[in-house]
Amino acid sequence: MRNFAFGKAQSVAQASASASLVAEAMLAPDGGAGLNDLRIVKAGGIDLMDLMKEGLLAPAEVTSLAAVPGLDAIAPTPEGGLRVGSMVTLARLAEDPAIRGRYPALAEAAGSSASPQIRAAATFGGNLLQRPRCWYFRLAEFRCLRKGGGHCYAIAGENAYHAIFDNRFCAIVHPSTSATALVALRAEAELTDADGGTRRVALEDFFIGPDRDVQRENDLRQGELLIAVLLPPSAGLSMKHMKLAQKESFDWPLADVAVVLDLSDGGACRRASIVLGAAAPTPWRARAAEAALTGKRIDADAAAAAGRLALDGATPLSGNAYKAPMFEALVKRAILAAAS
Structure with a gap:
């Protein structure tokens, strides 16, 4: 590992001025080793240390964000939702009474991420901005398409844990479990730059697929910081997050699903959000399944039909067709659990 200077930002503006885009830095030869002015902002540092060690x-x-005031706050918004600072740890997100009571699917997703030790250090913002966990991407010996190379090795290679949707150019899956729940909740990212300019963007639009940019996973711009996620009001919503992994205690998911239902007093579904994680390069909206539930009462038959429709458009690769029945079962179970 190369020697580096370390500092602590005291304000968002100071941190923004120190921010280089990790995705762009990794396109430079040797991970930017020749760029003497490359400066990276650190939140929890879990993914950054992995990338440096690799x-x-x-x-x-x-530059650490740990000393910037306000980034670790969870506070109500005027709209009736919650504003969750990017430096809130996954452990706190999973345990916070307001999150558990009003957004249980998000608490479940955060609480099932990684191990207790990592959750205690890993931040909400860092979890959303981490880079893909594809083994070809993570090995310096493979100059894959996402690192500026010529092609995606996973499409014709070892792809057991890779995407079954939107995998024509690059077969990564989005690495954040929390993002699955957030897209289902229709949350927004709050971003700011060194000049104090801010913008809000729906997380569904913030995460970008390989057809838009094959070398980036999000719309973070040069000099911008993700400072918070804005959760909309949850009154009247029912929700559930479920995950399947080889080692349930700490492993990356083979499949995970978040379901958010808006049910009428009579039990009919007014609106459904069904999002699949570990399925595509972005959290994947199962739009056909959502449409099938709208206007219907939720029962076992409706949930089973939605589970089948959640696979609409899937294109499994040579080693990951086993994911299809997993997602079908998870969608059905999560719908019934949310509705109950």
Whole structure:
């Protein structure tokens, strides 16, 4: 690992001025080792340390966000939702009474991420902005398409844990479990730059697929920081997050699903959000399944039909067709659990 300078930002503006885009830095030869002015902002540092140890990123300076006031706050919004700071840890997100009471699907997703030790250090913002966990991407020996190379090795290679949707150019799956729940909740990202300019963007639009940019996973711009996620009001909503993994205690999901239902007093579904994680390069909206539930009472037959429709458009690769029945079962179970 290359030596680097370390500092602590005291304000959002100071941190923004120190921010380089990790995705762009990794396109430079040797992970940017030749860029003497490469400066990276660190939240919890879990993914950053992985990238540095793997020889994929070599910043000259790392700036910590730990001392920036307000980034670790969970506070109500005027609209009746919650504003969750990007430095809130996954452990706190999973345990916070307001999150557990009003957004249980998000608490479930955060609480099932990684191990207790990692959840205690990993931040909400860092979890959303982490880079893909594809083994070809993570090995310096493979100059894959996402790192500026010529093609995606996973499409014709070892792809057991890769995407079954939107995998024509690049077969990564989005690495954040929390993102699955957030897209189902229709949450927004709050971003700011060194000049104090802010913008809000729906997370569904913030995460970008390979057809839009094959070398990036999000719409974070140069000099911008993700400072918070805005959760809309949840009154009247029923929700559930479920995950399947080889080692349930701490492993990356083979499949995960978030379901959010808006049910009438009579039990009919007014609106459904069904999002699949570990399925595509972005959290994947199962739109056909959502449409099938709208206007219907939720029962076992309706949930089973939605589970089948959730696979609409799937294109499994040579080693990951087993994911299809997993998602079908998870969607059905999550719908019934949310409705109950």
